Amino acid sequence: MKLNLNIQPLSSWMNVTHQPLVISGPCSAETEEQLLATARLLKATGKVSVLRAGIWKPRTRPGEFEGIGSIGLEWLNKAKAETGLPIAVEVANAKHVKEALAAGVDILWIGARSTVNPFTVQEIADALEGHDVPVMVKNPINPDLSLWIGALERINRAGITKLAAIHRGFSSFEKTAFRNQPMWDLAISLKTLLPQLPILNDPSHICGSRELIPFIAQKALDLDMQGLMIEAHIDPSVAWTDAAQQVTPAALSEMIDGFVLRKAESKNPDFVDKLAVMREKIDQIDDQIFQKLGERMKIVEQIGEYKRDNDVTILQVSRWDEILQKRTAYGSVLKLEKDFTEKVLELIHSESIRKQTAIMNATKAELG
Numbered sequence: 001m002k003l004n005l006n007i008q009p010l011s012s013w014m015n016v017t018h019q020p021l022v023i024s025g026p027c028s029a030e031t032e033e034q035l036l037a038t039a040r041l042l043k044a045t046g047k048v049s050v051l052r053a054g055i056w057k058p059r060t061r062p063g064e065f066e067g068i069g070s071i072g073l074e075w076l077n078k079a080k081a082e083t084g085l086p087i088a089v090e091v092a093n094a095k096h097v098k099e100a101l102a103a104g105v106d107i108l109w110i111g112a113r114s115t116v117n118p119f120t121v122q123e124i125a126d127a128l129e130g131h132d133v134p135v136m137v138k139n140p141i142n143p144d145l146s147l148w149i150g151a152l153e154r155i156n157r158a159g160i161t162k163l164a165a166i167h168r169g170f171s172s173f174e175k176t177a178f179r180n181q182p183m184w185d186l187a188i189s190l191k192t193l194l195p196q197l198p199i200l201n202d203p204s205h206i207c208g209s210r211e212l213i214p215f216i217a218q219k220a221l222d223l224d225m226q227g228l229m230i231e232a233h234i235d236p237s238v239a240w241t242d243a244a245q246q247v248t249p250a251a252l253s254e255m256i257d258g259f260v261l262r263k264a265e266s267k268n269p270d271f272v273d274k275l276a277v278m279r280e281k282i283d284q285i286d287d288q289i290f291q292k293l294g295e296r297m298k299i300v301e302q303i304g305e306y307k308r309d310n311d312v313t314i315l316q317v318s319r320w321d322e323i324l325q326k327r328t329a330y331g332s333v334l335k336l337e338k339d340f341t342e343k344v345l346e347l348i349h350s351e352s353i354r355k356q357t358a359i360m361n362a363t364k365a366e367l368g
């Protein structure tokens with residue numbers, strides 16, 4: 001299924017001065033000096049296309065620094081006048097949108113804590129009506145693809161066609177090395193449903209610590225994401241917010257130099273030919289896999305009927321356990337990750353259970 005949004009290509013509204021597209025700037029604008037000094041150094045790298053700064057900050061607990069507020073718009077405009085960099089801010093309500101538009105902000109983004117709430121997104125969308133400003137929508141904090149798509153649809157329906165998504169990772173109970181779980185599958189699903197939608201990655205919020213950022217950023221580029229939003233601060237050690245995940249402009253520059261840029265496709269005829277041959281092999285193997293899955297399910301159905309006629313339960317834990325043990329061991333010999341093998345088997349098993357349940361239920365109904 002493909003969704004239908006009216007979106008302009010990124011290249012028609014974003015002047016990418018260096019590949020990959022990098023949007024950078026401090027997590028929060030703190031002082032005029034901090035913002036201007038950071039902006040100057042970012043500009044000097046020659047590798048940053050847009051300056052970002054948070055001026056209204058949604059914080060988990062009250063009493064923390066909640067952003068410098070509207071004065072930050074003036075500082076951003078000073079930075080823009082000096083560096084020539086277009087400016088981007090986060091907006092979380094109609095007032096923010098109004099002020100940002102009045103100040104001539106070039107790009108607005110909607111944060112994860114706003115995307116999660118359709119009322120907030122609709123309020124922002126209504127405030128955007130009639131304005132031709134680029135808007136970027138971060139994923140919601142919870143891994144709900146529909147909410148993310150819904151927010152993009154609301155903004156698009158307000159007439160915003162310069163639209164992009166930002167993948168910043170998802171909250172989870174699970175404690176891992178990441179501040180927010182990347183859950184790449186969701187970004188891949190969004191790209192599959194909306195191939196024309198530019199998706200940027202925000203490795204700063206996924207990682208939560210600067211050391212991890214280059215790895216996540218490279219992975220995002222390898223997944224064909226169209227740019228990166230990376231937080232940078234003149235001196236991260238004294239940052240008022242998110243100190244651990246900000247990098248200096250110099251570190252950012254070095255990081256960008258280390259990226260390997262891979263293209264979405266190659267026109268080299270030799271490459272195209274070899275790829276076609278390998279894909280033909282994959283097609284044949286996929287045919288076989290599905291043929292075999294079909295055959296397996298037929299036997300599962302026969303077993304279901306046999307169990308039904310002999311009043312035996314559908315779920316057979318010891319048999320299921322035996323399959324799990326045997327196949328994961330075999331899978332590891334075949335160099336398949338245990339986690340992958342288990343996921344495949346679990347999918348197959350739950351489909352078996354579903355099929356056999358249908359057989360049992362049909363009979364119960366017939367027996368009436």
Ligand SMILES: C=C(O[C@@H]1C=C(C(=O)O)C=C[C@H]1O)C(=O)O
Binds near residue numbers: 320323
């Ligand atoms: C097919 C059966 O029913 C269920 C499905 C299984 C499977 O798909 O392999 C295994 C055990 C049962 O939970 C069976 O009992 O063998």
